[in-house]
Amino acid sequence: MSVGSDPGLRAVRVAVDAMGGDYAPEEIVAGAVQARHDATLLLVGDRARIEPLLARYGAAGEIEIIHALEDIAMDAHPAQVLRGCERTSLGGAIELVRNGGADAVVSAGNSGAFLAIALVRLRTIAGIARPAIAAVLPGKHGPFVLLDAGANVDCKPEWIAQFGLMGSAYARAVLGIAEPKVGIVSVGEERAKGNAQVIEAARCLDAAPIRFIGNIEGDEIFANAADVVVADGFVGNVILKLSEGLAQTIVGLMRAEVSSAGPIVKLGACLMLPAMRRMKQKIAYETYGGAQLLGLRGTCIVAHGRANRDAVYSAVRAAVTAHREGVVERIASLLDVGT
Amino acid sequence: MSVGSDPGLRAVRVAVDAMGGDYAPEEIVAGAVQARHDATLLLVGDRARIEPLLARYGAAGEIEIIHALEDIAMDAHPAQVLRGCERTSLGGAIELVRNGGADAVVSAGNSGAFLAIALVRLRTIAGIARPAIAAVLPGKHGPFVLLDAGANVDCKPEWIAQFGLMGSAYARAVLGIAEPKVGIVSVGEERAKGNAQVIEAARCLDAAPIRFIGNIEGDEIFANAADVVVADGFVGNVILKLSEGLAQTIVGLMRAEVSSAGPIVKLGACLMLPAMRRMKQKIAYETYGGAQLLGLRGTCIVAHGRANRDAVYSAVRAAVTAHREGVVERIASLLDVGT
Numbered sequence: 001m002s003v004g005s006d007p008g009l010r011a012v013r014v015a016v017d018a019m020g021g022d023y024a025p026e027e028i029v030a031g032a033v034q035a036r037h038d039a040t041l042l043l044v045g046d047r048a049r050i051e052p053l054l055a056r057y058g059a060a061g062e063i064e065i066i067h068a069l070e071d072i073a074m075d076a077h078p079a080q081v082l083r084g085c086e087r088t089s090l091g092g093a094i095e096l097v098r099n100g101g102a103d104a105v106v107s108a109g110n111s112g113a114f115l116a117i118a119l120v121r122l123r124t125i126a127g128i129a130r131p132a133i134a135a136v137l138p139g140k141h142g143p144f145v146l147l148d149a150g151a152n153v154d155c156k157p158e159w160i161a162q163f164g165l166m167g168s169a170y171a172r173a174v175l176g177i178a179e180p181k182v183g184i185v186s187v188g189e190e191r192a193k194g195n196a197q198v199i200e201a202a203r204c205l206d207a208a209p210i211r212f213i214g215n216i217e218g219d220e221i222f223a224n225a226a227d228v229v230v231a232d233g234f235v236g237n238v239i240l241k242l243s244e245g246l247a248q249t250i251v252g253l254m255r256a257e258v259s260s261a262g263p264i265v266k267l268g269a270c271l272m273l274p275a276m277r278r279m280k281q282k283i284a285y286e287t288y289g290g291a292q293l294l295g296l297r298g299t300c301i302v303a304h305g306r307a308n309r310d311a312v313y314s315a316v317r318a319a320v321t322a323h324r325e326g327v328v329e330r331i332a333s334l335l336d337v338g339t
Numbered sequence: 340m341s342v343g344s345d346p347g348l349r350a351v352r353v354a355v356d357a358m359g360g361d362y363a364p365e366e367i368v369a370g371a372v373q374a375r376h377d378a379t380l381l382l383v384g385d386r387a388r389i390e391p392l393l394a395r396y397g398a399a400g401e402i403e404i405i406h407a408l409e410d411i412a413m414d415a416h417p418a419q420v421l422r423g424c425e426r427t428s429l430g431g432a433i434e435l436v437r438n439g440g441a442d443a444v445v446s447a448g449n450s451g452a453f454l455a456i457a458l459v460r461l462r463t464i465a466g467i468a469r470p471a472i473a474a475v476l477p478g479k480h481g482p483f484v485l486l487d488a489g490a491n492v493d494c495k496p497e498w499i500a501q502f503g504l505m506g507s508a509y510a511r512a513v514l515g516i517a518e519p520k521v522g523i524v525s526v527g528e529e530r531a532k533g534n535a536q537v538i539e540a541a542r543c544l545d546a547a548p549i550r551f552i553g554n555i556e557g558d559e560i561f562a563n564a565a566d567v568v569v570a571d572g573f574v575g576n577v578i579l580k581l582s583e584g585l586a587q588t589i590v591g592l593m594r595a596e597v598s599s600a601g602p603i604v605k606l607g608a609c610l611m612l613p614a615m616r617r618m619k620q621k622i623a624y625e626t627y628g629g630a631q632l633l634g635l636r637g638t639c640i641v642a643h644g645r646a647n648r649d650a651v652y653s654a655v656r657a658a659v660t661a662h663r664e665g666v667v668e669r670i671a672s673l674l675d676v677g678t
Contacts, residue, residue, distance in 0.1 A: 153534040186573075187492055187576040190414075195492040195571075196493050198573075218579065219580040219584030221584060234537075234574070235577060238557040238574060241557030241558040242557035242560060242561075242582065244558050245560065245562060246585050247585070250586060252479055253479065257614040257618050265610060265613060267610055268606070268608065268609065268610025269610075270607065271603050271607025272604055272608055273607075279596050
């Protein structure tokens with residue numbers, strides 16, 4: 001391992017669950033190979049399957065393998081994954097963070113299982129009731145953070161307020177925004193607008209040591225009305241998936257229009273391709289990497305279940321940034337200020 | 340009034356709140372003038388302001404005016420609008436439906452006030468606890484219905500199940516779908532995924548005399564996974580506004596890419612304009628008209644607060660269709676079957 005003398009320059013050690021995700025282990029290993037100069041990687045999973053892949057991608061012997069024979073099914077129920085989880089690739093990768101063998105963990109596997117195991121093995125930061133999934137999304141004027149993107153579907157108002165705190169620390173650390181604007185998703189701008197849960201959560205957020213700007217409506221989210229968009233995990237997940245789906249629908253409608261149009265429109269579309277590609281790059285999920293599970297005592301990055309090698313590469317880079325910028329420590333210190 | 344002998348051919352009488360909306364009364368009156376051959380219109384509002392507008396748009400004396408001096412502020416609280424509401428343009432328009440003077444009412448004014456007054460003056464259909472806002476949205480393969488789009492932010496599960504029933508009757512009547520697929524918005528396909536409210540509402544929907552297909556996720560909504568998308572009014576409103584905002588953001592990003600690109604891309608964009616216009620037409624809010632308040636004993640159409648004349652025109656046409664197709668009666672008869 002390339003451990004330098006200066007801890008600031010020491011390569012971040014990232015444990016990657018090689019067996020989790022729709023395209024595991026092939027795309028996971030390929031993504032790790034791509035990221036091998038950005039971090040010290042530890043591939044956790046079935047050695048017999050990982051070794052040939054490393055050889056195929058021209059990185060035989062370059063990445064350490066931590067053998068784990070079992071893996072967790074994508075549809076396994078979170079409650080059933082805890083028993084014997086240390087023998088699984090996901091459980092083994094999380095264990096490396098717990099015992100100091102790694103600085104961060106990345107998995108594209110079952111996110112419910114990831115959350116459940118991490119919650120029990122790493123536990124939450126003092127003052128945080130529940131971890132939340134923080135997704136970085138591309139807004140009109142730059143990236144913003146959405147949380148909770150799906151960890152907690154039934155929330156207490158004070159948990160939602162804690163999401164605001166965590167999101168603020170995260171945006172400062174990862175997006176480099178000095179005083180992130182934190183907004184809560186609601187159905188109107190006025191403070192009285194919203195359901196009972198949101199109105200109460202907003203009251204809690206008023207008292208938090210962050211820049212809380214109040215309610216933001218659905219149409220303001222992608223216009224960067226806030227740097228941190230707070231919602232319960234149900235609403236947050238609907239927002240995340242709806243925006244993914246809608247972007248695809250619009251692109252699909254555009255394709256259909258072009259393919260049913262005459263040659264002049266088709267020529268126009270060809271000429272526009274470079275601009276389209278740049279835009280696609282801007283809004284591509286892959287470039288925004290994995291989502292961090294905030295609130296845990298350790299850096300945990302959830303990659304998309306359908307993650308390809310580029311998404312895995314981005315997730316590893318997200319893990320490196322989160323560890324380097326001390327997201328976990330910043331959340332802890334913000335909670336100290338708040339209490 | 341053009342009242343024929345055959346009630347099926349008799350013009351539908353639509354009361355329009357001339358004073359409600361950001362661009363009232365100018366755009367409302369202009370929209371009514373545009374729609375005057377599609378329905379028998381009754382413009383409710385300040386005669387002194389409406390008459391000159393009718394003259395300006397070349398329709399002096401062609402549309403009946405029902406004088407109402409007061410109007411309701413866009414930001415008035417629903418609880419405060421009931422007292423003396425019969426003197427307002429919105430209250431007067433609703434009153435016309437109650438006393439049989441009109442078949443339907445259209446307003447682009449304060450939607451909370453619309454709902455509150457209609458609830459008290461018209462009341463709900465037997466078996467319906469709360470009215471819901473049904474919005475017709477453009478999916479990838481055609482229109483679908485979303486409800487509740489914002490009337491009830493705190494819902495009981497059985498209300499949400501009633502929304503499914505109402506939406507099914509509406510989709511059959513207005514979209515002409517024989518057996519509309521009804522789905523509930525959730526965070527996963529499996530029945531066990533969702534928050535407590537959604538899981539319980541899905542259980543109620545299973546027992547309803549409709550084609551309930553279970554959970555649909557955010558990314559499936561605009562892919563027409565369901566003809567009727569059911570959610571509580573908080574989630575529904577976020578979906579409605581987010582999709583509006585995101586479509587605008589994507590178009591804006593595209594414009595920015597083109598304007599910062601070289602001459603070839605710019606030429607391409609020019610050549611593509613016709614296809615772009617057709618797509619814009621497909622997804623334009625205006626072409627889909629107003630949203631119906633379902634569950635009331637009367638046809639009530641909410642137009643967008645920012646409605647221009649085209650949107651008002653579409654809302655009047657939506658009112659005519661809803662009345663002609665007997666949406667209110669169909670909901671009532673579906674409830675008879677269900678009990």
